[in-house]
Amino acid sequence: MTLIALGLNHLTAPVSLREQVAFDEDAASKALHDLRGQPGVEEAFILSTCNRTELYVSVKAGAEDMPRSWLDRHHRLTPGRLDEFLYRHDEDAAVRHMFRVATGLDSMVLGEPQILGQVKDAYQLARDAQTMGAPMDRLLQHTFAVAKRVRTDTRIGAHTVSVAFTAVRLAEQVFTDLRQACVLLIGAGDTIELAARHLVDKQVRRLIVANRTLENAQELAGRHGGYAIALHDLPQHLAEADIVISSTASRTPVVTRTMAEKAVHARRHKPVFMVDIAVPRDIEEGVGTLDDVFLYGIDDLKQVIDDNRRSREAAAREADAIIDLQVERYMAWRRALGVRNPALDMRQHAETYRDEVLAKAQAMIARGRPPEEALAFLANTLTNKLLHHPSARLREAALNGDMELLHAAGRLYGLNDDEKLDMEK
Known part of the structure; x- marks a missing residue:
């Protein structure tokens, strides 16, 4: 494979x-x-x-x-x-x-x-x-x-800047003092949770959390002193927001151009800053063409993020060195899956011989032969069957001077160096 x-x-x-x-x-x-x-x-x-x-x-x-x-x-x-x-x-x-x-x-x-x-x-x-x-x-x-x-x-995780933090940082550049801003968060997943924490640290004036499942919005808003609304109530509250950060799993936009246009009109064209960090996008692309709306998508955050990347590049090189070693270890394990295990083959052959000889010994007893005779037959026959092929190969190795195979056999069978294999048997 x-x-x-x-x-x-x-x-x-x-x-x-x-x-x-x-x-x-x-x-x-x-x-x-x-x-x-x-x-x-x-x-x-x-x-x-x-x-x-x-x-x-x-x-x-x-x-x-x-x-x-x-x-x-x-x-x-x-x-x-x-x-x-x-x-x-x-x-x-x-x-x-x-x-x-x-x-x-x-x-x-x-x-x-x-x-x-x-x-x-x-x-x-x-x-x-x-x-x-x-x-x-x-x-x-x-x-x-x-x-x-x-x-x-490594220090790869030191001073990392998440997408959520970058969105808040960008908002702070537009609104110098977030303590005067009303922020609307759309969604209730990990990214929005992180954004909420950063916004609370910045002491935003008001926090609104909108989500399709109201209970989830209430839980998140409750943890951060915000106000929760259901997603279908979004059109009634959009005009309140100076900043909108959205990250849901919706397959269709949750903020349409028409909705945003009405909100801007209700705000009397007071600017609104929007960050859409969802894929597929939560905010309809046409919203960005409206006057007084500053819309940033996830790709627009890249420049802000790149400024912080250089500080972690040394740690990234250390991480790559660790990864290279671990790749080889996994691949060695994976390659081993395609190699036949001789130990398993040897055991399977031994068990096959055992079953054959045992059946014959049991048949001898069933025919009235003495148990001692059957046990002797079992022991001798099984020993000969198990040692036949190894003995033949070792005899051939001795004749050809194949010392590598002879030494390997000694290690395999646990023989001491001063013990000699009797090749004449």
């Missing part, structure tokens, strides 16, 4: 394309079954975040192009539409890529920790869908161990 990692991310594809191939949890579960069911596909794992969609698959010989064609078909895209945006890694390169993704080395925010939780969620989804075998499961377990070691042994 060949291990393949195929995908696109924030470096290779614009957000408009990334949102077309993104999977939410429900879609990913169905897609896993579909992908695993393709001819030649033995294992399947899908990782889909706001910055990337990646397929990790083990395929039989001849099925190496199946994942790429499946991705086009699954999302009903023109064949070849994704080709210029996709990257592909095979075998050890695929393992290295997964390790780098999970440790945050391939993230927009170098070293950010949130991606590891997303990989773990994707792993649980694949386990529930039963689309992974032992090799892929072992790879993911190894990935988690590598990520933990990198966090422990």
Whole structure:
């Protein structure tokens, strides 16, 4: 089997394309079954975040192009539409890529920790869908161990700037004093939770949390002294917000151009700052064309994030060194799966001989032969059968002067150096 990692991310594809191939949890579960069911596909794992969609698959010989064609078909895209945006890694390169993704080395925010939780969620989804075998499961377990070691042994996680923090930092540049701002958070996931914490630290004047499930919004708002609303009430409250930060799993925009236009009119054209860090996008693209609306998407945050990247590049090099070592260890284990284990073969042959000779000894007793005679037959015959092939090979080695095989036999059978093998028996 060949291990393949195929995908696109924030470096290779614009957000408009990334949102077309993104999977939410429900879609990913169905897609896993579909992908695993393709001819030649033995294992399947899908990782889909706001910055990337990646397929990790083990395929039989001849099925190496199946994942790429499946991705086009699954999302009903023109064949070849994704080709210029996709990257592909095979075998050890695929393992290295997964390790780098999970440790945050391939993230927009170098070293950010949130991606590891997303990989773990994707792993649980694949386990529930039963689309992974032992090799892929072992790879993911190894990935988690590598990520933990990198966090422990390097400073890759020191002073990281999350996407949520970057959004708040950008808002602070627009509104010099956030203590005078009303902030509307749309969503209730980890990114919005982080944004809420940063905003509370900045002592924002008012915090509103909108979510499709009101109870989740209430829980998050309650932890940070905010006010919760249901998502369907968003049009009535949008005009109150000086700053909007949105990150939901919605497949369609939750803030439309019409909705934003009405809000701007109600605000009497007082500027509003919006950050959309969802993929697919939460805020309709046309909102950014409105006067007095300053809309930033996730790709727009890249420049702000890059300013902080250089401080962690040395730690990233240390992390890569750890990853290189761990890639080789996993690949050695994977290669061993394809090698026949002689110990297992030897035991299987021995058990076959045992069963044959035991059956004959039992038959002797059933015919009235003395048990002592049957036991002697069992012992002698089994010994001769087990030692016949090794004895013949060692006799041949002695005649040919093959000392390497003779010494190996001594080690195999636990013989002392001063013991000699009787080649004449």
